[in-house]
Structures are given as structure tokens and as C-alpha cells.
Amino acid sequence: MVDLLSLNPPRFFAALLPVASAVLLTVMVNIPLSLAYGLFPAPMLALAAIYFWALVRPDLMPPGAVLIIGLLEDLLSGGPPGLWASGFVAAYALADRQREILAGLSGAAALIGFAAATLLAAMMAYVLTWVVYHQWPALAPLLLACVITVALYPLIALPLAWTHRRVVGAMRGEV
Amino acid sequence: MAWLGGARPARGRSAFGTRASVAVCVVLSIAIAVFGKAEAPMFDAARASLSDVTAPALLGVRAPLVAVGRWFDSMSTMFSVYRENIALRQENAELRKWQDVALSLENRLKRYESLLNTAPDPAPPAVTARVIGESNRPFGKTMILNAGTEQGVRKGQAVSDDRGLIGRIYLTGQRTSWVILLTDVNSRVPVLIEPSQRRAILAGDGTLAPVLDLDLGAGAAHAGDRVVSTGDGGLLPAGLPVGVIMGEGNELRVSLYAASAASDYVRVLDYLVPPPPSDPAATAPAIGAPKPPQAAVAAERPPPARPAGVIRPTPALPTAPAGAAAVEEDR
Numbered sequence: 001m002v003d004l005l006s007l008n009p010p011r012f013f014a015a016l017l018p019v020a021s022a023v024l025l026t027v028m029v030n031i032p033l034s035l036a037y038g039l040f041p042a043p044m045l046a047l048a049a050i051y052f053w054a055l056v057r058p059d060l061m062p063p064g065a066v067l068i069i070g071l072l073e074d075l076l077s078g079g080p081p082g083l084w085a086s087g088f089v090a091a092y093a094l095a096d097r098q099r100e101i102l103a104g105l106s107g108a109a110a111l112i113g114f115a116a117a118t119l120l121a122a123m124m125a126y127v128l129t130w131v132v133y134h135q136w137p138a139l140a141p142l143l144l145a146c147v148i149t150v151a152l153y154p155l156i157a158l159p160l161a162w163t164h165r166r167v168v169g170a171m172r173g174e175v
Numbered sequence: 176m177a178w179l180g181g182a183r184p185a186r187g188r189s190a191f192g193t194r195a196s197v198a199v200c201v202v203l204s205i206a207i208a209v210f211g212k213a214e215a216p217m218f219d220a221a222r223a224s225l226s227d228v229t230a231p232a233l234l235g236v237r238a239p240l241v242a243v244g245r246w247f248d249s250m251s252t253m254f255s256v257y258r259e260n261i262a263l264r265q266e267n268a269e270l271r272k273w274q275d276v277a278l279s280l281e282n283r284l285k286r287y288e289s290l291l292n293t294a295p296d297p298a299p300p301a302v303t304a305r306v307i308g309e310s311n312r313p314f315g316k317t318m319i320l321n322a323g324t325e326q327g328v329r330k331g332q333a334v335s336d337d338r339g340l341i342g343r344i345y346l347t348g349q350r351t352s353w354v355i356l357l358t359d360v361n362s363r364v365p366v367l368i369e370p371s372q373r374r375a376i377l378a379g380d381g382t383l384a385p386v387l388d389l390d391l392g393a394g395a396a397h398a399g400d401r402v403v404s405t406g407d408g409g410l411l412p413a414g415l416p417v418g419v420i421m422g423e424g425n426e427l428r429v430s431l432y433a434a435s436a437a438s439d440y441v442r443v444l445d446y447l448v449p450p451p452p453s454d455p456a457a458t459a460p461a462i463g464a465p466k467p468p469q470a471a472v473a474a475e476r477p478p479p480a481r482p483a484g485v486i487r488p489t490p491a492l493p494t495a496p497a498g499a500a501a502v503e504e505d506r
Contacts, residue, residue: 030310040311042310042312063199067200067203067204070204075218075222076225078353079314080215080315081207081215082204082208083314086207089197089201092197093197096194129314132208132209133360137314137381138380138382141313141382145312145313
């Protein structure tokens, strides 16, 4: 784990970028706008950032931060507390357990890896909804949200990879 | 395509420590989900405070995007304006006939009510609020309004647009309130099917057309039948249009009249239910006691706080479905 307090200001802010990017995506997705007239559910973009940083810089995306990002998602999305927090942490656990395999994937295989993490997060939230409310919600909107999230992953991963190479990753030896 | 992966992770971390902290977070998050329902008021208070603080920003962000959306809409309708115009002319001619019928029936109804000395249903006072946000998530379909407790909005009040019922207020801040839409997975609303007068529960399941739960009550329910709110359980005003039944067999759904995604302004209906008489002997005036003046009665009227679980006194109607009283606490 990185000792943030021991870093100088530029490195300190660079070390915060992974968590900040996930928080920013959480806020962006939850700006409550119905751009598609309610036809499409909002994607889980924060999960893309969590997955990406969990693979390439897990020291800058600790599980505690993932839990807090998930709770923020629950708070902003108007849903019950803990559902997406559990889903995000479950996806993080998958990335943590299979890091060597998932981080080595590229192209379409990387998309499949992210799809597996997204599906795990969604299923975790789905099962917990049943545990808490004793009813199965419709599966179709959830799967649609997963498909949209996976489809948008390259758009999120591209700037994150740039940030990793130019800002965060460049300091890997010191941060 | 290294940006899609292929990057090597940083090393040198304590694998056991990380695994342990991941396991702790997994357990903690599940505990929050399972036991968080009991602590929902705390979470809701944080949510209401957040929407109160961010309301001006939400309004500012939403306005230009709504304008862009409308511009795209107008562009798409330009190509079908001629065909739509012909269809609207035909529909207008049909509606004029129905308008004559409706006016005639309205006059007749007024005469009957006058003859029978019927007390008319009071129109519930309403607060018109602007929609400043919507959330369309698989486990939550909500709407944020720019009216809260300062404007008299309270938990449980019905929210409708100019077409029909949208949902109910489930959370109020000082200047904002959150609406649980009829399509939300947690929404349960007692409804009445016309013309059979069968009672049912409209249950959201995350799709655009909520499910009609017909386990309670008896009577016919067919595709094309109209669905309105009942007022059972004192939750909603009776007779609010909700939608039309669609589907066949046991899986009946309701196509909603209201278009929550296209609504900019909505009405929050203040449905006042008379409080139950706690002690009839204490509240009944003594024989021969002077009748209090009307103004004094109005001044003594309790504040418009709706007691939970109170059944609206509608003796002509059948009893409410058993699930209706539980609807208030579905969030």
C-alpha cells in the first residue's frame, strides 16, 4: 500500500487519480438525466475504472476505496444501500484473484475479462436484491446495463491507459 | 491494443494482506446490503441532503441537455409531420364527437348529484414541481423534484403528470424530494381495473410496463381495460388514471399513461385523509351543546399529517386488498 502522506504534492495527486477517476465516473453516470427517454439503463462506468486500476495499479485502488465508491454509487443512484458496493467489491475480488491472467489479456479478450467482472457484479447485486426484498427483479434491464457497460469499456479504458502511462505509471517506481 | 489490457501489474504487495482486506470488504458490503434496510433512514437523510445541496447544479446541467434532446426530437418529427397531421385531423374529428358526449354526460351527472345531494370528491391540493433529475438503474427508477418539505411535500404523496400517475414521494429533503416511479422494483400501488371494478396491486419490476398482481380480488381483467388508482389504504387519491392493461393470460402488464422520462413538470397531490376518531365519547359534542362556528372548526383542523395505515372511509367500496396497507413501507 502506498503511504500517501510521504509523497510530494504532484505524486500525491497522481496517486489519488485512480480513485478520483472512479468517483468522477460515479458522479457522471448519476447526474440524473434521461438522455434516452428511459429506454436504456445507465451503465456502471465506475466499475470500468475500478477493474482497470485493480489490474494495473492495485496499490492505488485498495478494496476499502472500492467499497466507498460502491456506497457512493448506491447513494447517488437512489438504490438500496450496499447493492452496488457488494457488486463492485466482488468484481474487484475477481480481478485481484485472477490478476495475472486478466492483466495479460488484450483486445477482445480483455473485453471478455471485463464482461466477466461486470456480470459477477451484476449477479451479486441481483441475488442481494432477492435476499433483502424477497423478490427477483427483472433480469433484462440488468443485462442491458451490463452490455452497455462492456460496450463503453474501451472509451473509459483509453483515457485511463493514457493517464496510467503518462501520469501514474510513469511514477511507478516511486509512487 | 495495450490500452484494453496487457499491462503488467505492479508487484511487491503483501498478497495475504490484500486478500484479507478484500475478504473483509466483501463481508462488510454484504452486511451493509442485508442490514442496511433497517438503517435506511440514515442513508435516505444523506441522500436528501445531497440532493438539496446539488439541486441548483442539477437544474443548470439538465436545462441545456433537455433543450438538445427536444431539438433532436423536433428534427426527427419533421420528416413525419405531414402524415402525423392527417392522423391528428382524423383523431380530432373523433374526439369532438366524444367531447359532445362527455359534456352531455357531465351535465347529467351534475343534475343527478344535485338531486341526490351528493358531496363531491374534493380535488386534492397540488404542488407543481419541476423535475430536476431522473435515475434509470436496474434496481432503482427514481425522479428528483425541486420541491421539498418547505413547499409542503411529504412522504407518500402521489405524483402525476398531465397524463396520469407517475409514482409516489418516498424521500423528502428541505427543497427537493425523490419519487419512486411505478416501474421501480420496490413500487407497489393498489389499483382498480375498469369496468370490472376488480382490485389489484400494480407491481414494478424494473421494466417499462409494471406487472398487475391479480391475486387479490375477483372480477375480469382483459387487455385494453383501463387501470386507475383506488385510494385504498389512504395512500393515493382515487380515480387517478394509471394506464391500460396489455398482455394475455396470467401475465398481465400495464402500459402506463404517464411518460416520466418526458415530464418536465409534475404535480404532487396532497391527499388528506381524515384522522380516525381516537375516542368517540371524548370527541362527540354533548347533547344541547352549541355547535362551534365553521371558522373555529377550520382552525382546529389538525395539520395535514397522514396517519399510516388509515383506511379512507369509503363505505360504498369493497374492502381494500390485504397488501394495500403494507405499500407505505415498501421502501
